[in-house]
Amino acid sequence: MATLEELTKVGQIDLGPNPPDPEKVRNETQEFIEIDNEIDKLGGLQADTIQWYKIVDSSALILRENSKDWRAASYLCFALFKRDNYHGLVAGFTVLRDLIDQHWEKSYPYLTKLKERLRELTWLNSQLGRVLPDPSSGPLQPTYKKPVTQCHELLTKINILLADKIGKEVLQVLLEEELNKKLTKVERESLTVAQKEERLQKLNLADELFLRQLEKQFQAYQERFAKPEPEQPATPPPPKERTLTFKTLQEDLFNIAVALRRQNIFDPIAYRITRFEAWLFVEEIPNHDKSTKLFKVAGPTINILRPPKEVGELDELFVNGEYVELINKAEETFAKSTAPPRTPYCYWLDAHRLTVQSLEKLKVSTTNKIEVGQATVAKQIIIEELARFLRRLPGIQDLSFYNEVTNETVAFADDKTKLWIQNAVLATDETSTKTTSEIVVQPWLVVAKQARQFAVDNQFEAGLNLLYEGGRRANSRREQFSWWLEQARFYYDTQHHELAISQLEFLETQVQRFGLEEWEPQLSVEVARLLLLCYNKTAKKLDALTQPQGSTELFRPLYARLCRLDLSAALEVVKN
Template sequence: WLVEKCQPLLEAYQPRLQDLEPLKQLEQSLSALDGELLERMSEQAPNMAEFRQAFRRMLQGLEVEQGKKTAAVPTPAGAATQAAPTASASGSTSQAAASAAAPTRVGGDRDLMAVYRLCQDQLRNASLYLAARNGLDTEVFRINRFITWLGVNQLPPATQNKTQLRPVAKEKLDVISGLYQEQRWLDLVAELEPSLVKAPFWMSGQRMVCEALDELQAEGALNAVKQGVRDFVARLPGVVNLTFNDDTPFADEKTRQWLQQIQQSGPGPAMGAALTVDTSGISQDWEDTYQQATSLAQDKQLRDALSLFQDGVMRSTSLREQALWRFNQARFCVEQGLLELALPLLKTLDDQLTRQGVDEWEPQVSKRVLELLLRCHQQGEASEDGRRCIGMLHARLCKLDLALAFDLTTH
């Protein structure tokens, strides 16, 4: 709220030389506030990096101006040698302050988040530099996605899918909508990118950037955005079901369809990829059922979608076929963000497969069950028991597929 309200004022503000000391004090206060928020809220703390960066830019400009003014005033010969280093040190005050805020080693969550923030600041400067040279540079879009989702390891708390996050400001959305309607694609990208850095869960904005990049035929940048979004949604699939505090969805219907398309077309095994097993002698209807269930889910008919899999379980002629139907039901639940339903189903399935020795003669099934279990626990609340469970699941997955286990490691 603070950043949202103050940002327009900052953009219109023209600092004067006499504002230098008050601005320094204000930046120090913001630094203390940022540190306090990090200590109390850890990764849930609001990102004030861009806000503080605006003050740093003002300070740097005023310090340069002060240095020029000092240089223009005649000084005694003996004092000349002292003036140069003073001006040089003054010009880098903000940079030194930012570096000093970072711990020399990471000893806890607060230190970790401080390092993350410093990395975000430095990479944002790199992104701005590259964008000034070429607004469609692939590296700009790769950097922006990295700093947006750095440290975002879980979804925000929600009640009936509604979070307490504020949506993008209406004034900003009106500007974006106008540019979209006028097909001013380059201006649209320039308007969206800074907003997306501040709104990591706003998937509809990511889709609009991709549409604009597609129109601009910026293939490298387009692929960078798609890959970043694909990886983020694979880590936190439930993001597509959540809304801002005014019920605006993180991903509108058009965006949900787009996300499905890029996940299916992307490289590597998607979370919702079909299970490859020997189906001789048993029904193979679960893949068609999965597609039907996905269509029902898009129409908000989740109960009917889940019933389709239950019907398949009832029609099964063997325990193995039942297990495959239940796996696909769990896979569907994870894809839809229904982790509270998927987790007990997957645990029961894992126990059943282990008890029957399936992991020895049909490792593909066990591998996919472990993968989904691991994803569910990684998206759950952080706790000692949760971390212990993740470690055990990861160790088991390493025995079946080391590459997949590496992909699911929280780097």
């Protein structure tokens, strides 16, 4: 493991006349794959397991031997701060300064992609801004005075170098592009050059392009070091005692989450607190009828049908673009107290999908890089927390609320939510434990995931067209069969069972024609499983002696195949 003194020299080392292709270094080398995987844990449940020493070692190796890569330099800076605090940050900023000063022409991304370089600095700016203490909160420890001064000097030099290397003309173009993102179409067309220049100065857009916000923050640290510590106020009177119960605990957490979210709709902590509070006392799947999967609500006093009935109202908010109001309404409805006396709002799973979709829309609409990052983290937190909840209570998404007073039934998760859970929540959960080398995703699975997302967004035909085009371009019979099977699965998942039956009955003829039960048993099992499930969904039960539309001859051999090759699939068909 290199010392900090050795790491400060990494940016000065020349790669020689024939360095490796930097694009291949970023996309194909084991070192870059490892550090990308570690950084991807930020903001998620695995954030505490990030191996900062590995990011430091691998980033330094890349910069020293393979590529003067701006992303590797940004990773190195942040990892050094996490590992060695301000002393590490001095080394990281030194490497970044040397990268700009000595390798501007040959570093990666290339000069033709200047915005991509600045995007890496934006990431570093947002990550450090998230973890650095507020200068107004008080002076730092005296031992940090020297490295803080060095950091400020290095940041000043970095920002000067950036402005000098980019040049006034290119810088002006970049700033105008950033300004245009913040202006309406009418403003862009009506403002004079002088008015635009005034807006540029007022918005301090250069701060967002470079590291000037960090420079100002470290300058504030220095000023705090120069100020004497304020006198401690007299000891305040002890607060009035409050009896702490499960109910008051959840109320406090609920109110904290509401306050955080209303202060900043992108705040990831608000979404984590909400789910922690709502599921704090949920230890098992609610008692329900095993055959009908109905969760009965005792008595009319629990207005259980209120949240699902609000879905219509929330859908209207989504269509009208009122995403902030939608998020607050969905989150506050879902997070009603589950402490005794328990209310079952916490089982309403549609809220998570609606919140994630609204965050995605808000993320697209904002130009603030920090907010974009926070929205991504918040979305990931919701997905990861929901995945944990579903792992802990397997099958809960298949249950339904049943109000005995009104005789109404509402699913815990509607069809869109079930599709989203399968496509975005549990699919992510299943691959999270695999290493990069173990994950080989076939193109039809990737496109099928995109198609399901279109279906969730009420764009069934667009999703179907993706799968159709993929099958048309297949290079072999096996690939084409896989595309067709995914198309049938897409029909099934989106409740188009008759279409799925037509597709699957055709695929079954292919299974018989080419003897796939022997050569591709898994494909033959999946065709049989889906086809039998579709028959069940259209009231064609396995134990019936006669089946409509001439399907009798298919039932018994299909079921027999499942029993031979996959007994669990056969049991699934019987249960459904």
